[in-house]
Amino acid sequence: MDYEEPQFFRVIQYARRADRDVVDMVSGSPDWDPPAGVRDGLRDYAEADAAQFQYAPSEGLRRLRERIAARRDVAVDRVIVTNGTGEANHLAMTGGLDHFPGEEIVLTDPVYPYYAGRANFLGAETTLVPVDDSGHLRPAAVRAAASDETAVIVVNTPNNPTGAIYGADAMAEFAAIAEEHDALLVSDEVYDHFDYAGRFSSALRTDSPNVVATNGFSKTMAITGFRIGYAVFPSAEGPTGDLLERARTRHMLTNITTSRPAQYAVERALATTPPDYYARCRDRLADRVDRLCGALDDVGAEYTRPEGGFYVMARFPDFPGTFENVYELIDEGGVAGMPGEAFGSAGAGAIRFALVTPRVETAAERLRQFFA
Amino acid sequence: MDYEEPQFFRVIQYARRADRDVVDMVSGSPDWDPPAGVRDGLRDYAEADAAQFQYAPSEGLRRLRERIAARRDVAVDRVIVTNGTGEANHLAMTGGLDHFPGEEIVLTDPVYPYYAGRANFLGAETTLVPVDDSGHLRPAAVRAAASDETAVIVVNTPNNPTGAIYGADAMAEFAAIAEEHDALLVSDEVYDHFDYAGRFSSALRTDSPNVVATNGFSKTMAITGFRIGYAVFPSAEGPTGDLLERARTRHMLTNITTSRPAQYAVERALATTPPDYYARCRDRLADRVDRLCGALDDVGAEYTRPEGGFYVMARFPDFPGTFENVYELIDEGGVAGMPGEAFGSAGAGAIRFALVTPRVETAAERLRQFFA
Numbered sequence: 001m002d003y004e005e006p007q008f009f010r011v012i013q014y015a016r017r018a019d020r021d022v023v024d025m026v027s028g029s030p031d032w033d034p035p036a037g038v039r040d041g042l043r044d045y046a047e048a049d050a051a052q053f054q055y056a057p058s059e060g061l062r063r064l065r066e067r068i069a070a071r072r073d074v075a076v077d078r079v080i081v082t083n084g085t086g087e088a089n090h091l092a093m094t095g096g097l098d099h100f101p102g103e104e105i106v107l108t109d110p111v112y113p114y115y116a117g118r119a120n121f122l123g124a125e126t127t128l129v130p131v132d133d134s135g136h137l138r139p140a141a142v143r144a145a146a147s148d149e150t151a152v153i154v155v156n157t158p159n160n161p162t163g164a165i166y167g168a169d170a171m172a173e174f175a176a177i178a179e180e181h182d183a184l185l186v187s188d189e190v191y192d193h194f195d196y197a198g199r200f201s202s203a204l205r206t207d208s209p210n211v212v213a214t215n216g217f218s219k220t221m222a223i224t225g226f227r228i229g230y231a232v233f234p235s236a237e238g239p240t241g242d243l244l245e246r247a248r249t250r251h252m253l254t255n256i257t258t259s260r261p262a263q264y265a266v267e268r269a270l271a272t273t274p275p276d277y278y279a280r281c282r283d284r285l286a287d288r289v290d291r292l293c294g295a296l297d298d299v300g301a302e303y304t305r306p307e308g309g310f311y312v313m314a315r316f317p318d319f320p321g322t323f324e325n326v327y328e329l330i331d332e333g334g335v336a337g338m339p340g341e342a343f344g345s346a347g348a349g350a351i352r353f354a355l356v357t358p359r360v361e362t363a364a365e366r367l368r369q370f371f372a
Numbered sequence: 373m374d375y376e377e378p379q380f381f382r383v384i385q386y387a388r389r390a391d392r393d394v395v396d397m398v399s400g401s402p403d404w405d406p407p408a409g410v411r412d413g414l415r416d417y418a419e420a421d422a423a424q425f426q427y428a429p430s431e432g433l434r435r436l437r438e439r440i441a442a443r444r445d446v447a448v449d450r451v452i453v454t455n456g457t458g459e460a461n462h463l464a465m466t467g468g469l470d471h472f473p474g475e476e477i478v479l480t481d482p483v484y485p486y487y488a489g490r491a492n493f494l495g496a497e498t499t500l501v502p503v504d505d506s507g508h509l510r511p512a513a514v515r516a517a518a519s520d521e522t523a524v525i526v527v528n529t530p531n532n533p534t535g536a537i538y539g540a541d542a543m544a545e546f547a548a549i550a551e552e553h554d555a556l557l558v559s560d561e562v563y564d565h566f567d568y569a570g571r572f573s574s575a576l577r578t579d580s581p582n583v584v585a586t587n588g589f590s591k592t593m594a595i596t597g598f599r600i601g602y603a604v605f606p607s608a609e610g611p612t613g614d615l616l617e618r619a620r621t622r623h624m625l626t627n628i629t630t631s632r633p634a635q636y637a638v639e640r641a642l643a644t645t646p647p648d649y650y651a652r653c654r655d656r657l658a659d660r661v662d663r664l665c666g667a668l669d670d671v672g673a674e675y676t677r678p679e680g681g682f683y684v685m686a687r688f689p690d691f692p693g694t695f696e697n698v699y700e701l702i703d704e705g706g707v708a709g710m711p712g713e714a715f716g717s718a719g720a721g722a723i724r725f726a727l728v729t730p731r732v733e734t735a736a737e738r739l740r741q742f743f744a
Contacts, residue, residue: 029426038425042418042633046411053410054401054596083455083599086628118625224426225632227455253490256458259631260597261414 007113007342014327015336022330023363025353026338028160028310030222032284034269035277038221041268045261056260058252060230064267068230071270072204072213078232078244080251081258085190085216085229089154090118091247092212092231096152096184097124099243106145106153108137110313110343110350112160112188125149130346135162135304135313139173150183157200158191161313161343161352163306168201175208184243185211190229193220193278196286197307209238217266219310220278226262285310288360292353295364299371310355313340313347316371321351333370335363379485379714386699387708394702395735397725398710400532400682402594404656406641407649410593413640417633428632430624432602436639440602443642444576444585450604450616452623453630457562457588457601461526462490463619464584464603468524468556469496471615478517478525480509482685482715482722484532484560497521502718507534507676507685511545522555529572530563533685533715533724535678540573547580556615557583562601565592565650568658569679581610589638591682592650598634657682660732664725667736671743682727685712685719688743693723705742707735 008026015022045052059065060081069076082088093105093115105119109128119126129145132138137155146153155174157166166174171187178185187203192215203211216229233244251257289306296303296314303314319325321340329351330336338354340347357363380398387394417424431437432453441448454460465477465487477491481500491498501517504510509527518525527546529538538546543559550557559575564587575583588601605616623629661678668675668686675686691697693712701723702708710726712719729735 029423031422033422034425039418042414046414046418050403050405050594051401053406053594053598056597083627083631087626090626114625114628117621121621121625222422222425225428225629226425227627227629227631249489249493253486253493254459254462254626255455255599256486257597257599259455259599259634261633261637262631265633 008338011326011336011338015330018330020331021334023335023357023359023366025355025357025363026336027356028354029224029356030219031356031358032222032281034222035273037269037272038223038265040272041265042261044268045264053260056257056263058257059248060258061260061263061267064263064270067267067270072202072232074204074232075235078235080231080233080247081263082229082231082251083255083258084218084227085188085214086114087251087255088214088216088229088231089115089186089188091250092184092186092214093118093152093154094122094250095212095243095247096186097122098246099240100151100183102149102151102181102183104147104149104151106142106150108155108159109345110161110340110347112156113342115154116344124151128344128346131162131164133304134164135159136164136166139170139177142174143177146177146181146183148181150181152184152186153178154186154188155203156188158194158306158308160191160309161311161347162304163309163311163313165195165197165200165307167199168205171201171203172206175203175206175211178210179208183210187211187213189213189215190219191309194282194285194310195308196282196289200308204232209234209240212243221266221269223266226266228258228262228266285355288355291360291364292355295367298368312353312355313350314353315350319371320349326351329370334366335370380710383698383708383710387702390702392703393706395707395729395731395738397727397729397735398708399728400726401596401728402591403728403730404594404653406594407645409641409644410595410637412644413637414633416640417636425632428629428635430629431620432630433632433635433639436635436642439639439642444574444604446576446604447607450607452603452605452619453635454601454603454623455627455630456590456599457560457586458486459623459627460586460588460601460603461487461558461560463622464556464558464586465490465524465526466494466622467584467615467619468558469494470618471612472523472555474521474523474553474555476519476521476523478514478522480527480531481717482533482712482719484528485714487526488716496523500716500718503534503536505676506536507531508536508538508542511542511549514546515549518549518553518555520553522553524556524558525550526558526560527575528560530566530678530680532563532681533683533719534676535681535683535685537567537569537572537679539571540577543573543575544578547575547578547583550582551580555582559583559585561585561587562591563681566654566657566682567680568654568661572680576604581606581612584615589641593638593641595638598638600630600634600638657727660727663732663736664727667739670740684725684727685722686725687722691743692721698723701742706738707742
C-alpha cells in the first residue's frame with residue numbers, strides 16, 4: 001500500500017466521468033458550512049495591520065494554543081499547532097521512531113492509508129492488527145502484537161473507517177502497552193466531536209508520558225482546506241520530555257510555522273462558536289447514519305453501526321467491494337463508495353461510505369434499488 | 373550551530389526589554405503593506421462556498437501553480453506549492469539526500485542558519501564554503517569543496533546575509549559542479565525581486581536536471597505569516613525525474629497540502645498586482661541601503677554593499693559583533709542588529725542589519741553618534 005490520495009482520486013474521477021448522476025460518498029470533506037466565526041475571523045484578518053501578516057510563533061499563535069490547552073485540559077507548553085492533523089501525526093510518528101529503541105509501527109487493520117503510507121515512507125516496519133467483528137481494535141490483540149521492537153502504536157478514535165470508539169479502559173490499556181514496551185501511543189482524535197455513543201475518552205486522560213494526542217479543526221469546523229491541527233506532547237519535564245523539543249525542532253525546520261490567517265480564523269471560531277453548532281453537526285450525521293444503515297439493513301448488508309466518525313463500512317451479499325464492483329455500483333447504482341481494500345486486508349471485500357453529503361437519503365434509496 | 377529562531381529571539385527579546393527606544397534591525401519580516409490583492413483575495417474567500425473551504429489539491433491550487441509556472445517559464449507539473457520557502461527547501465534538501473549517493477551538504481559560509489540546522493537535523497555531513505571578500509560564493513571554491521560525497525549544494529541568490537547575487541555564469545558553474553558529482557543544486561531565490569544590481573539569474577535558466585529552485589511570496593508580498601512558497605523540480609521525464617514524485621509524496625505525507633485561504637489570496641495578488649508595487653518595494657529598500665551604507669561609510673565600517681536582498685553585514689573598527697557588543701549597541705546606541713556569529717564562522721565579528729524597518733534613517737543617525 002502506498003498512500004491514500006491516488007486511490008481516492010481514481011474512484012472520484014471515475015464517478016465524475018460517469019454519464020449519470022452519482023452521489024459521492026468517497027471523499028471525507030465535510031459538506032456543511034463552517035461556523036460563522038471562521039468567516040468573521042477571515043474578514044477581520046483581511047483588515048489587520050501589516051504586522052499581523054508576518055510570522056506567527058513557530059509553535060502557533062499564543063491565544064490559539066491557550067484555547068486548545070483549555071479544551072484539552074493540558075499545559076499550553078505541550079501544544080504545537082500544526083499544518084493540519086496530518087502534520088501532527090507526522091511529528092508524533094517520527095518523534096516516536098526517533099526517541100524509542102524499536103523500529104516498528106503498530107497500526108490498525110483496516111488502516112487509514114496515510115498512516116501506512118507514512119510508516120513505509122519513513123522506512124519503519126509495519127504491523128497491522130486486525131479489528132474484531134465490531135470494528136474495534138482490542139487491547140489484547142495489540143498486546144499480542146507489540147514487542148520491544150515496537151516504537152509507535154497508532155490508534156484512531158473515533159476510527160476511520162470502522163466508526164469504533166475506544167472507552168477509557170481500552171485507552172488506558174493501549175497506553176500501558178506502550179509503556180511496557182518503551183514505545184509511544186499516538187492517538188488521532190480528529191473525529192472526537194462526532195461521538196454518537198457518548199463514550200469517547202481522550203488518550204490524554206491516561207496521563208501517560210508515553211502518549212501523544214493529535215487533533216485538528218478540519219472535520220469539526222468543516223475546514224479541511226485550512227490545515228490547522230495540533231499535537232499535545234508529553235510534558236517537557238517528564239521522562240519523555242525531549243519528544244516535545246524534538247517535535248518543535250522538526251516542525252520549525254520543515255514548516256517554520258503554520259499559516260496565520262487560518263490560525264487567526266480558527267482562534268476566532270473557538271472563541272465564538274456555541275456548543276449548538278457542534279451538536280447540530282453531530283445530529284445531522286447521526287441522522288445520516290440512520291438513513292444509510294436503514295438501507296443496509298433492507299438489502300441484507302453486513303456492517304457495524306458506527307459509534308462515531310462519519311464513515312460506514314459495509315459488505316453486501318455476493319457483491320465484494322472490489323474496484324470493479326465499486327465502478328459497477330457507480331455506473332448502475334449511482335452511488336460512489338471506496339473499495340475496502342484501500343484500507344488494507346481487513347477491509348477487503350467491504351465498501352466504505354462517507355456520510356459527508358446532503359444526499360444520503362438518495363444514496364440509501366439507490367442502494368435499495370441496486371441490491372433489490 | 374542549531375537553528376535560527378532561538379538566537380534571533382534572544383536578541384529581539386533583549387531589545388524589547390531595553391529601557392530605551394531601539395530600532396529593530398534583527399528580524400527579517402517586511403514592514404510594508406502587502407499588495408491590495410492579498411487583502412481582496414482574503415475578503416472574497418471569506419464569502420466563498422463551503423466547498424472552497426475544503427482541501428486544495430496536494431500540490432497546490434491549479435491556478436496558483438499555473439501563474440507560478442508562467443512566471444518561472446516552466447511546465448506547471450514541475451511546481452509544488454509548499455508551506456513557505458522553508459518547506460520548499462526541506463523538500464529539495466531531503467530529496468537530494470535521498471536521491472543522490474553522497475551524504476554531504478555543501479553550504480555557504482556565512483550561512484542562513486535554517487540550512488545548517490536542517491542539515492544537522494537530517495544527519496547530513498555539512499561543509500561550509502567561505503564567501504570571498506565581496507560576499508560571493510565563488511564557483512572555484514565550491515568546486516574545490518565538492519566531491520562524490522556531495523549530495524546537495526545550496527546557494528541563495530540574492531544571499532542572506534551577504535547581499536551577493538550570482539549571475540548566469542556562476543549559476544551555470546554551480547549546476548555543472550552538481551552534475552559532475554551526481555548531486556543536486558538547490559537555489560533558494562526568495563529575495564529575487566530585491567535585485568538592485570539587475571543581475572539576478574534563476575538557476576532554472578541552466579536547464580539542468582540537477583537543479584531545484586525554491587521561492588515564495590513571504591518577502592515579495594510582505595506575508596511571511598501566510599506560508600506560501602514553492603519548489604520547481606526537474607521534469608518527471610528527465611534523468612532525475614523521481615525527485616519530483618518523491619517530493620510530492622513527502623509533501624503529502626507531511627502536510628497533505630498547503631493552507632487554502634493563503635493560496636487563494638496569493639493567487640489573487642499574482643493576478644492583480646501591478647509591476648509598480650514590486651518596483652516601489654525595491655526602490656524603498658534601495659533607498660534604505662543608501663542610508664545605512666552612508667552611515668557605515670561615515671563611521672569607517674567595513675561592509676559590502678548588497679546587490680540584492682535586504683540585509684547588510686558590517687564590521688566596525690574595534691567593535692567586533694559579539695553578543696556582548698550587540699547588547700551594548702542596543703543599550704547605548706538604540707540599534708539592534710544580529711551578531712554575525714549566528715551565521716557561522718565567516719560571519720563572526722560582523723553585525724547583520726535587516727532593512728525591514730521604516731526607521732533606517734534613525735538607525736543611521738544613531739550609528740553615527742554611537743561610533744563617533
